Structures are given as structure tokens and as C-alpha cells.
Amino acid sequence: MYDSPLRQLLVTGNKSYAQVTEDICRPIHSKPSKEWLGAFLLSASILGIGGIGILNTLVNGIGAWGLNKTVGWAFDITNFVFWIGIGHAGTLISAILLLFRQKWRTGVNRAAEAMTIFAVLCAALFPGLHMGRPWLAYWIFPLPNYHGPLWVNFNSPLLWDVFAISTYFTVSLVFWYTGLIPDFATVRDRIKGKFAKSVYTALSFGWVGSAKNWQRFEAVSLILAGLSTPLVLSVHTIVSFDFATSVIPGWHTTIFPPYFVAGAIFSGFGMVLTLMIITRKVLNLEDYITIGHIEAMCKVLIATGMMVGIAYTTEFFIAWYSGSIYERYAFINRAFGPYWWAYWIMFSCNVFSPQVFWIRKLRRNPWFVFVISIFVNIGMWFERFVIIVTSLHRDYLVSSWRMYTPSITEWAIMIGVFGLFFTLFLLFTRFFPVVAIAEVKSIMKTSSDTYRKDAQVEIFHGTPAGVPAYRSPDSNLQ
Amino acid sequence: MSKKKKEKVNHLVGIYDDDEKLLHAVEVIRQRGIKIADVFTPFPIHGLEHALGYKDSRLPDVAFIFGTLGTITALAIQIGTYTIDWQVNVGGKSSLPLPSFIPVTFELTVLFAALGMVGTYLIANKIGPGVQPEVVDPRQTDDKFVVIVKAKDEAYNQKVKQAYNDTGAETVREQILTDTEEE
Structure with a gap:
């Protein structure tokens, strides 16, 4: 077999297969650390605050929010689109990068997919609450009924969204779980303790890893990746239709689908970086989620950050070029009206801040990347806020122009959903294999320093120019 | 698929410690006219399905x-x-x-x-909620690669063990396992 000497090293630390298992399963076997317990209690308390906000909304209705006749969508839909966007990186990493044979995905795909599923759960909460009467939420499905029967409106993008998001959630969950089965079997075969063993036996579905099982596993993974790739692109496209098919200036633009998809990937990778930089440190997974992985994700951030930058600029240009006075006003108001600060936070966080990653040193510095990833999260939250609120708050009648101020209830729900997200993610890091064990083992022969002692490590590992390439201590120097 | 419960019979187990050794072993064992009942590995190995002569998945x-x-x-x-x-x-x-x-x-x-x-x-794959696995060796989901062959007469068993040893198996042993052979 031909091996390129330039092939990137994705697993470092001279690991054997057994060590890979050991390293990744360690958090499951050991007692929770104080930091984990502290973080878990904090997230759970924040979730509790959200619970109070949700309870208040359910008891008192949407009146508990700061919405008014002019601004009918604000924090609810902003948060919905924000979380759906976050939920794009997982499937992108596991599906699109699988099709492109990008092996670096193996280190981060499991956690990114978990993040996707939790983010979509968080997102789904918002349209549910925003209905006002969530106990009638089943009305969004085309179910036979006693009102005619009156059916749902298949011309409405809001209905398409129902199908898109429920499909996306289901398929992502199935994809994630299919990959987890073999790894649960690994945990099952090594864990002590009767109860834990029976739980992991149930979770592993009786997997034994026969050759035939693996052959089918690979076929299923490939087809699921093929199905998920257009799916992930369709979801945010359809979310953007919620806006683009309306006739509100600022929303009614054909650029929305690609612009939203690029933004979703951008925000998703921002959140993956935020989570992975902490996770790799706390769980000692730096040999699997290497600086090279962080660098690769930073490159995705530059690319998608510039795509949204082009979208912002194009929108502005077209608003002027179209000659539509309403469209032009909506955009001038966006950048220089009463919400100018939101627009410029969005612009600087999303377009300017990732530009620092052109500098190699900076994109290989995890803590610096962490700070920028937080900026990306903030920027992308504001992008949705800007699109939604600034387009609505000054409508055609000057007499109905209003400002929007979120109520305490809305703040509580928004913060509480972050609590939900982190609670779920912390549980995941404690009880699930955070890195795809079987997938990492399958790339060891080509991409680990255990088997590739001859590889030019500097390509992925950053030895400064002029210094001889790193060689692991026990390699044979010829 | 037959409804009756599969019997437990004696199998010859060869355990390898490397995927490339296993791939080579599978080829050698099959060349010697031995029918491999199953192979268990901790991760998917490229080319193993061809070495075993499996058809493409449908x-x-x-x-x-x-x-x-x-x-x-x-x-x-x-x-x-x-x-x-x-x-x-x-x-x-x-x-x-x-x-x-x-x-x-x-x-x-x-x-x-x-x-x-x-x-x-x-x-x-006969997997799902509540399925109890029959694990030949608990390390087969960790770092070992397991080949099993259904035992027959003594001469055949010796031939199989010889093949295991020739191809660098780390452990060779007999074990009672469910008969997976289709009639």
C-alpha cells in the first residue's frame, strides 16, 4: 500500500489499541471529578431557572414575554434558529467529512453529533412554547380530525420546518446511535459492576463485532452519510424559507438559503470548538483531539465566516440596487437605526474576529481559539436577533413602530436552555465514549505515530521550521 | 430463518493481536480449505469481507x-x-x-x-434492544482479533490449530459456542 509521507498524524502519544480503549473509557470507569460535579450542578441550576420561565409562560401565556403587536417574533425564534444552527456541525462533520474521506473527523465526530442532538432538542423547545398552547402542538401534523377535516397548509414553510426538523432530529439520532453501538459493546466488555454492565449490555444491543456486522456497519454508515448530507443542507434552507417566503423587507431575499446554511456551519463549528477545547483538556484527550483538529476547524471558521460576510454585504448592496425604498430603509435601519449596536456586534464577531485565524500561531493556540469561538457564538446569536427584530420593529405604518424589550421570563428561558444543553452534554461526557473508539482504531495504521514513525510529523503537529521533525522516543532512527 | 434454538457446539478459537496478521491469517486458513465460522474484530477492517469471500451488502x-x-x-x-x-x-x-x-x-x-x-x-445483524451477546473473548471489542472455526474430527481440529499457529495466533483454544452454521 502506498503511504504518503505527508499524511497527517491524527492520533499521537504512541498508543496501542488497548490504550485507545483505556483512554477513552476512563471517564466512564472513574468516579466523577469535583469539577464535573460542580459544572453539572451549575448547569442543572441554570436549567432550573429556565424551568421557572417555561412554567410562567405555560401558566400565563405568551403575554409573559416582551412581544408586542409589531414585534411578534423575537427571543423565541432567535433562540430557535440559533440552536438549530449549532446543531449543524455534528452532521456536517460526521456525514460530509465522511464522504470527503476527511479522517480527522474521527476524533471529534462523536461529541459533535451529541452536540447536534442536544442542540436540536433545545431548538425544538422554542417553536413549541411560542405556539402559546403547546398542548395542542400535535395540530402541526396532518392528522385526521373533526374539523372538516381541515388539513395543514402544505404551502407554508412553517409546516415544511416541522418535517425538516423532526426528520433531522430522528436521522441524526439514528446515525449517532448506530455509531455508538460498537463502542457501548467495548464499554460493556470491560466495565466492572453488575448494574453498570447490565446497562451497557442493554445499550450495546448485543453487538459482538463479527466481520459481517462490520461490513453492514460500513454500508449503513456510508448511506446514512449520503442521506444526511443533503438533509443537513435542507434543514437550514427550510428554516431560512420561514423568512424568505414572507414579504417583510429584510426577510424577503433569495440569498437566504445559502446564507443561512453557511451561518449554521459557522456557528456549529464555533460551538464545537468551545466544547471540544474544554473537553479535551478535562478528559485528557489531547492525543485524540489534537491541535491539528482545532486548526482544521479554525479553517472551516475562516471560510464560513467569510461566506456570511459576503452575504451581509450582498444583502446591503442588493437593498440599494433593487430600488425598493422599503428594502433600502430596512437595511439602513439595521445598521444605523436604534439597533445599530446589535448589527455591529454581529458584523465584528462573525466577519472580523475569525480573520485572526490566518495567522498559524493563533489558530494553533487552544485558549486563543476558545475566546474567538465564544465571539462566534455571540455573533451568530446576534445575527438571528438582527434579522428578526430589526426587520419587524419598524413596519409599513410609522404609527406602529415599536422597540422590543425582552421580559425576565424570556431571559430565564434563554439562559435556562443553555443550562439544558450543558447538562445534557456533561451527562454525555460522563457516561458515553466521547471519542468514537472503533473509528479511531480503524485509522491508527495510517494516521497514528505508533505505526507511522516515518511520517513527517510537522505537517499536522507544528514543529517550527528549521527544527528536525519530531520523532517519538522509541522509534528506530536509521 | 429457522425458529428452533441453535445448539452449542465445540469451536476452535484463534486470537490475534493485530489486524494485518488477522487479514493474512484469514487468507491462509481459507486457502487450506478450512471453513471460518466467524471473525470478531474491535473495528472494521478494510478488505476483511473480501478475504472472507462475503458478497457486497444489499x-x-x-x-x-x-x-x-x-x-x-x-x-x-x-x-x-x-x-x-x-x-x-x-x-x-x-x-x-x-x-x-x-x-x-x-x-x-x-x-x-x-x-x-x-x-x-x-x-x-441480529442486534437490538434486549439481545444478549455471546462474547467469545471480552477483548474482541478492545484490541484482539478472534477467528472461530467449528470443530469436527481430531485430524481436522489439528489442522485448524496448525493453521492458527502458523499464522501467528497469540492464543489457540477450544470453546463451546453457539453453532452459527446455516443448514
Whole structure:
């Protein structure tokens, strides 16, 4: 077999297969650390605050929010689109990068997919609450009924969204779980303790890893990746239709689908970086989620950050070029009206801040990347806020122009959903294999320093120019 | 598929510590006319299915069939409700708006294909909630590669053990396991 000497090293630390298992399963076997317990209690308390906000909304209705006749969508839909966007990186990493044979995905795909599923759960909460009467939420499905029967409106993008998001959630969950089965079997075969063993036996579905099982596993993974790739692109496209098919200036633009998809990937990778930089440190997974992985994700951030930058600029240009006075006003108001600060936070966080990653040193510095990833999260939250609120708050009648101020209830729900997200993610890091064990083992022969002692490590590992390439201590120097 | 419970019979187990050794061993063992009952590995190994002479999986075809079913279901629901059962005249727009049907049709196609294929995958692999695994060696999901051959007469067993040893097996032993051979 031909091996390129330039092939990137994705697993470092001279690991054997057994060590890979050991390293990744360690958090499951050991007692929770104080930091984990502290973080878990904090997230759970924040979730509790959200619970109070949700309870208040359910008891008192949407009146508990700061919405008014002019601004009918604000924090609810902003948060919905924000979380759906976050939920794009997982499937992108596991599906699109699988099709492109990008092996670096193996280190981060499991956690990114978990993040996707939790983010979509968080997102789904918002349209549910925003209905006002969530106990009638089943009305969004085309179910036979006693009102005619009156059916749902298949011309409405809001209905398409129902199908898109429920499909996306289901398929992502199935994809994630299919990959987890073999790894649960690994945990099952090594864990002590009767109860834990029976739980992991149930979770592993009786997997034994026969050759035939693996052959089918690979076929299923490939087809699921093929199905998920257009799916992930369709979801945010359809979310953007919620806006683009309306006739509100600022929303009614054909650029929305690609612009939203690029933004979703951008925000998703921002959140993956935020989570992975902490996770790799706390769980000692730096040999699997290497600086090279962080660098690769930073490159995705530059690319998608510039795509949204082009979208912002194009929108502005077209608003002027179209000659539509309403469209032009909506955009001038966006950048220089009463919400100018939101627009410029969005612009600087999303377009300017990732530009620092052109500098190699900076994109290989995890803590610096962490700070920028937080900026990306903030920027992308504001992008949705800007699109939604600034387009609505000054409508055609000057007499109905209003400002929007979120109520305490809305703040509580928004913060509480972050609590939900982190609670779920912390549980995941404690009880699930955070890195795809079987997938990492399958790339060891080509991409680990255990088997590739001859590889030019500097390509992925950053030895400064002029210094001889790193060689692991026990390699044979010829 | 036979309904009766599979018997437990004696098997010869060879355990290897490396995937390339295993791949070579599988080829040698089969060349010597020994029928491999099964191979267990901790991760997918490229080329193992060819070395074992397995045919390509037909799961992609299953996905296609379920996907088609999804397309038909989606169109049937939309046309059935929106065009046939209860037409709503909104500004004189078509009651058969095919472009508007694309998103839901696409989503249901993907949903059916994915769920149908994964369901078939679980059934074909005989895995699912509540299935109790028969683990030959607990390290087969960690770092060992296990080959099992159904035992016959003494001469045959010796031949198999010889083949294991010749190809660098770390451990060779006999073990009572469920007979997986199809009649």
C-alpha cells in the first residue's frame, strides 16, 4: 500500500489499541471529578431557572414575554434558529467529512453529533412554547380530525420546518446511535459492576463485532452519510424559507438559503470548538483531539465566516440596487437605526474576529481559539436577533413602530436552555465514549505515530521550521 | 430463518493481536480449505469481507426501496389531503402546488430511507434492544482479533490449530459456542 509521507498524524502519544480503549473509557470507569460535579450542578441550576420561565409562560401565556403587536417574533425564534444552527456541525462533520474521506473527523465526530442532538432538542423547545398552547402542538401534523377535516397548509414553510426538523432530529439520532453501538459493546466488555454492565449490555444491543456486522456497519454508515448530507443542507434552507417566503423587507431575499446554511456551519463549528477545547483538556484527550483538529476547524471558521460576510454585504448592496425604498430603509435601519449596536456586534464577531485565524500561531493556540469561538457564538446569536427584530420593529405604518424589550421570563428561558444543553452534554461526557473508539482504531495504521514513525510529523503537529521533525522516543532512527 | 434454538457446539478459537496478521491469517486458513465460522474484530477492517469471500451488502438497495416508499407516502399524504380531500382556495393559487410539495417529499424520503435501512440493519445483524451477546473473548471489542472455526474430527481440529499457529495466533483454544452454521 502506498503511504504518503505527508499524511497527517491524527492520533499521537504512541498508543496501542488497548490504550485507545483505556483512554477513552476512563471517564466512564472513574468516579466523577469535583469539577464535573460542580459544572453539572451549575448547569442543572441554570436549567432550573429556565424551568421557572417555561412554567410562567405555560401558566400565563405568551403575554409573559416582551412581544408586542409589531414585534411578534423575537427571543423565541432567535433562540430557535440559533440552536438549530449549532446543531449543524455534528452532521456536517460526521456525514460530509465522511464522504470527503476527511479522517480527522474521527476524533471529534462523536461529541459533535451529541452536540447536534442536544442542540436540536433545545431548538425544538422554542417553536413549541411560542405556539402559546403547546398542548395542542400535535395540530402541526396532518392528522385526521373533526374539523372538516381541515388539513395543514402544505404551502407554508412553517409546516415544511416541522418535517425538516423532526426528520433531522430522528436521522441524526439514528446515525449517532448506530455509531455508538460498537463502542457501548467495548464499554460493556470491560466495565466492572453488575448494574453498570447490565446497562451497557442493554445499550450495546448485543453487538459482538463479527466481520459481517462490520461490513453492514460500513454500508449503513456510508448511506446514512449520503442521506444526511443533503438533509443537513435542507434543514437550514427550510428554516431560512420561514423568512424568505414572507414579504417583510429584510426577510424577503433569495440569498437566504445559502446564507443561512453557511451561518449554521459557522456557528456549529464555533460551538464545537468551545466544547471540544474544554473537553479535551478535562478528559485528557489531547492525543485524540489534537491541535491539528482545532486548526482544521479554525479553517472551516475562516471560510464560513467569510461566506456570511459576503452575504451581509450582498444583502446591503442588493437593498440599494433593487430600488425598493422599503428594502433600502430596512437595511439602513439595521445598521444605523436604534439597533445599530446589535448589527455591529454581529458584523465584528462573525466577519472580523475569525480573520485572526490566518495567522498559524493563533489558530494553533487552544485558549486563543476558545475566546474567538465564544465571539462566534455571540455573533451568530446576534445575527438571528438582527434579522428578526430589526426587520419587524419598524413596519409599513410609522404609527406602529415599536422597540422590543425582552421580559425576565424570556431571559430565564434563554439562559435556562443553555443550562439544558450543558447538562445534557456533561451527562454525555460522563457516561458515553466521547471519542468514537472503533473509528479511531480503524485509522491508527495510517494516521497514528505508533505505526507511522516515518511520517513527517510537522505537517499536522507544528514543529517550527528549521527544527528536525519530531520523532517519538522509541522509534528506530536509521 | 429457522425458529428452533441453535445448539452449542465445540469451536476452535484463534486470537490475534493485530489486524494485518488477522487479514493474512484469514487468507491462509481459507486457502487450506478450512471453513471460518466467524471473525470478531474491535473495528472494521478494510478488505476483511473480501478475504472472507462475503458478497457486497444489499443494504443500499434496501435504503433505496424505503426511500421510494417515503416519496410515495409523502406525495400521497399531500395530494390526498390538499388536492383531493379538502381544497382551500387561497388567492386562486393551485390546489396541486408541486413545488411546495418538494420539501416535505424530500424530508420523508430521507426519513423512510434512513429508518428502513437501519431497521433492516438491526434485524440482519441480529442486534437490538434486549439481545444478549455471546462474547467469545471480552477483548474482541478492545484490541484482539478472534477467528472461530467449528470443530469436527481430531485430524481436522489439528489442522485448524496448525493453521492458527502458523499464522501467528497469540492464543489457540477450544470453546463451546453457539453453532452459527446455516443448514
